[in-house]
Amino acid sequence: MTEEAGIPEGETGFDRVLAFTLPERNARGRVVRLGPVLDTILSAHDYPVAIRQLLAEALVVTVLLGSLLKNDGSQLTLQAQSDDGIVDLLVCDFRGGEIRGYVRHDAERLAALEAMPSLTSLLGSGYLAVTFDIGESGQRYQGIVPLVGVTLAESCENYFAQSEQIPTLIRIAVRAGSSGCIAAGFLVQHLPDGEEGRERLHVRMDHPEWEHVAALGGSVRADELASRDLSLEAIVWRLFHDEAEIRVEPGSGLSRGCRCTEEHYRSILSRFAEEDRIEMRDDDGLVSIDCAFCSRLFRIEI
Known part of the structure; x- marks a missing residue:
């Protein structure tokens, strides 16, 4: 299978992150599209369709969040747990471009459902924990929020609003087919003080700059994200081509990073x-x- 047959040479297609910034809007973002790496991770277990889709979404979110870390040796861990859901544990992590993920679920309860279950059906009244382990300093930051909304993306947006006070928009798309599974994601954030890493004392979810960026970013379509032919650079350009400046920086390749030895x-x-x-x-x-x-x-x- 040639995953990137339609992607122009020199542009970003599968299993890499594209970072971008909009300097005049004080915004930063990430775009990722998982292909062969996702198939490798999913092949480790014979997951039902609903669980495969949930894990695919979680892996994309993990890459989007983990790629925000800049220090070598840092790790992002995404964990969802529930006492009453079909899924009682979902865990993914990202470290240095390596990703892995696992879902533990009640197969009998899942099989009893007639339709594709919602996030609430799968995880019940669970919670989402996001942990940042900073490599150089050894510091650990963790935020825990209830699972809300109908997607993991919405729960992560809630995490950033509550725990980090950073206006954040996340969109996820998953497409399964005979030639493999594609899962892609788009994240954009507003850093209202202009400098990444500065303390954010006056966050405004209704800031005019953020409302503009969120409106444009929110227009990204699922078929664009999960396309086999549209580069990640092309997606960013379609969304923000009217901006005065767009800076993009392709990241290194992604791989399955199970560390069991x-x-x-x-x-x-x-x-x-x-x-x-x-x-x-x-x-x-x-x-x-x-x-x-x-x-x-x-x-x-x-």
Whole structure:
């Protein structure tokens, strides 16, 4: 499958993030379109269609948020949990261009539904946690908000409004077909003090600059985001071509980044007391560990 057959040479197509800024509007944004990398992640589990779509949306949101981090070694973790939903755990993370994700769900309850379930049906009265681990400083920032709206994108917009006080618009599109799944996303934010990273003391969700940017950004169509032929640069240009200046910066490629290795699990097991490790062993004297992200089974002798 040639994923980028229709993308002009030198422009951004699949499995890369495009960053952009609108200097005169004090706005920044990200656009991403996942293709082969998404198929690789989804292939680790035989997820039902509804769960595949939910995970695809979550991975796009994770990339959009994670790509805002600038420090090497930083990580963004997106986690949704629920006590009463069909899905009780969804977790994705982004670090240095590597992404991974996993969904734990009640297959019997999901199969009993006749139609494609809504976010509320899947996650019930759950919550969304967004965690930023800053590589250089070792600092961790976490915001927790209720799951609201009909999409994960709306819940993330709510997170930025409540926890970060940053006006944010997010749009997601998922398209499945015989040649694979495409999931794409668009994010734009207003930084009203003009300088990225400055303390935002006077955030206004009704700021004229933000209303203008949000109106233009909100017009992006699902078929544009999930197109096989339209570059990410072309999407940004279609939305903001009347602006005085648009700056774009293509990012490096994205890849599945499951970090499961035998050495990693040995390190974790070494932290347990000897009597606890003995209890973990099977009849062959090995400890079996199944990676939830990629479904690899490790049988470790300790």
